[in-house]
Amino acid sequence: xxxxxxxxxxxxxxxxxxxxxxxxxxxxxxxxxxxxxxxxxxxxxxxxxxxxxxxxxxxxxxxxxxxxxxxxxxxxxxxxxxxxxxxxxxxxxxxxxxxxxxxxxxxxxxxxxxxxxxxxxxxxxxxxxxxxxxxxxxxxxxxxxxxxxxxxxxxxxxxxxxxxxxxxxxxxxxxxxxxxxxxxxxxxxxxxxxxxxxxxxxxxxxxxxxxxxxxxxxxxxxxxxxxxxxxxxxxxxxxxxxxxxxxxxxxxxxxxxxxxxxxxx
Amino acid sequence: xxxxxxxxxxxxxxxxxxxxxxxxxxxxxxxxxxxxxxxxxxxxxxxxxxxxxxxxxxxxxxxxxxxxxxxxxxxxxxxxxxxxxxxxxxxxxxxxxxxxxxxxxxxxxxxxxxxxxxxxxxxxxxxxxxxxxxxxxxxxxxxxxxxxxxxxxxxxxxxxxxxxxxxxxxxxxxxxxxxxxxxxxxxxxxxxxxxxxxxxxxxxxxxxxxxxxxxxxxxxxxxxxxxxxxxxxxxxxxxxxxxxxxxxxxxxxxxxxxxxxxxxxxxxxxxxxx
Ligand SMILES: Nc1ncnc2c1ncn2[C@@H]1O[C@H](COP(=O)(O)OP(=O)(O)OP(=O)(O)O)[C@@H](O)[C@H]1O
Ligand SMILES: [Mg+2]
Numbered sequence: 001x002x003x004x005x006x007x008x009x010x011x012x013x014x015x016x017x018x019x020x021x022x023x024x025x026x027x028x029x030x031x032x033x034x035x036x037x038x039x040x041x042x043x044x045x046x047x048x049x050x051x052x053x054x055x056x057x058x059x060x061x062x063x064x065x066x067x068x069x070x071x072x073x074x075x076x077x078x079x080x081x082x083x084x085x086x087x088x089x090x091x092x093x094x095x096x097x098x099x100x101x102x103x104x105x106x107x108x109x110x111x112x113x114x115x116x117x118x119x120x121x122x123x124x125x126x127x128x129x130x131x132x133x134x135x136x137x138x139x140x141x142x143x144x145x146x147x148x149x150x151x152x153x154x155x156x157x158x159x160x161x162x163x164x165x166x167x168x169x170x171x172x173x174x175x176x177x178x179x180x181x182x183x184x185x186x187x188x189x190x191x192x193x194x195x196x197x198x199x200x201x202x203x204x205x206x207x208x209x210x211x212x213x214x215x216x217x218x219x220x221x222x223x224x225x226x227x228x229x230x231x232x233x234x235x236x237x238x239x240x241x242x243x244x245x246x247x248x249x250x251x252x253x254x255x256x257x258x259x260x261x262x263x264x265x
Numbered sequence: 266x267x268x269x270x271x272x273x274x275x276x277x278x279x280x281x282x283x284x285x286x287x288x289x290x291x292x293x294x295x296x297x298x299x300x301x302x303x304x305x306x307x308x309x310x311x312x313x314x315x316x317x318x319x320x321x322x323x324x325x326x327x328x329x330x331x332x333x334x335x336x337x338x339x340x341x342x343x344x345x346x347x348x349x350x351x352x353x354x355x356x357x358x359x360x361x362x363x364x365x366x367x368x369x370x371x372x373x374x375x376x377x378x379x380x381x382x383x384x385x386x387x388x389x390x391x392x393x394x395x396x397x398x399x400x401x402x403x404x405x406x407x408x409x410x411x412x413x414x415x416x417x418x419x420x421x422x423x424x425x426x427x428x429x430x431x432x433x434x435x436x437x438x439x440x441x442x443x444x445x446x447x448x449x450x451x452x453x454x455x456x457x458x459x460x461x462x463x464x465x466x467x468x469x470x471x472x473x474x475x476x477x478x479x480x481x482x483x484x485x486x487x488x489x490x491x492x493x494x495x496x497x498x499x500x501x502x503x504x505x506x507x508x509x510x511x512x513x514x515x516x517x518x519x520x521x522x523x524x525x526x527x528x529x530x531x532x533x534x535x536x537x538x539x
Binding site: 149 | 319320321341342343345348350351353354355356357360361364365367368369370371372373374398399400401413416420
């Protein structure tokens, strides 16, 4: 399980989990689960486009993510983030169908894009993901407090900062960067689980924001480690276990919240 | 007031929303340390005026000036009227107050004794110590209101804008919060502009009043403004300023007799401005 060829897999999965867990805290705090689903899934046709044009997959993902952020942030005004996300998803998946039919991408690589490809990654891929991740975590650390305040109340944040809207932008941009980092590894469908499951669980176990953030990161890392180990032992796909463990996190959080409320009253 | 630089100057401010005039030529000034009530009935434009001062709403004409160096953000504290705090958010009351202190700062929050003390002091000042470690979204409306007041005050703003901060409070808490705001505004030299639909709890504390009706305003000392002639002119029709049981009620003339009778029967539940 720790053979040399597995080292890259462990490293890559760990980095992806760190970033997903950290951004996931803000995804849940800002009630942005749907955009967190729509951006990665909506970016996946970008990879198909990239293979059609014969360019790097990451580039395709990045372009589609950027488009997604633009569409969502421009269309959303106030409460309409859900509608904006849904519209983006519809548009990009429509483009995806076309691109896939044109590019003739193999089913195998579509499977990888949707459900992840942890094994058999190259050293270069690890390095590029590590660099992007340091960037993403740095920006999140920089804006951690304003983002938290903005999650509490947009009006309070706007009053404290002068004007917001910019924070939502920064958040969406970081979500996009996380997508680019995570989609090739855990897949467009499963990155969502990794962001939402651990973060929802962590905040059910503490009232302190930074502990909840740390807990989210820890659970996210634990989920991918567990998933790789289980996949190795059972020979079943890693994605299966990422999904299951993410869901288990979420359920444990819900049970804990329900328990806490029951105890309180 | 002419010698001291005003904390806030509003000059002939006009705002239109959705093609309707909401504020019409509103003018008034606040000096540092002044406690001012912004009084008006539902829909009279109180929230719009506060949001215009914050720069959230654009003026169609006129001007709003803050004291030098007071840009929205740094030295203006704000408590919005409607605020739904998510019970799922892992934030204690004390975290919300801490975010008032440095929530706009970049970089991770490092633990600091000074910061913790400031937060503790503020929690004590608003009487929120008892629930300081509870999740803020699960607190009662009145408790949340106190926490939000602390959030706005902890930065020691030069101008504090509070939108209906008394709406969720019981009689005793109302008196406490008013007295607290009054005291802190003197201590910190902060000008306070506090909106309310009922002026009565503020009467003992107010230095000035800005009375809004249908978007027009009169400002001045309470005894100058809350008078039958002045308010009748503001409303554009005759209203009576009625004083009963130590309370002031503003009523449309034809309703005033009924109100007088109602107040006499039930002094607590008096409502009503035309
Ligand atoms: N964005 C908007 N677009 C159009 N009209 C608006 C908008 N915001 C407020 N209004 C209108 O402006 C008027 C004043 O609203 P405002 O919220 O300022 O009143 P208020 O005095 O704060 O009332 P309340 O005591 O109920 O809080 C209302 O008639 C309202 O319908
Ligand atoms: Mg209002």
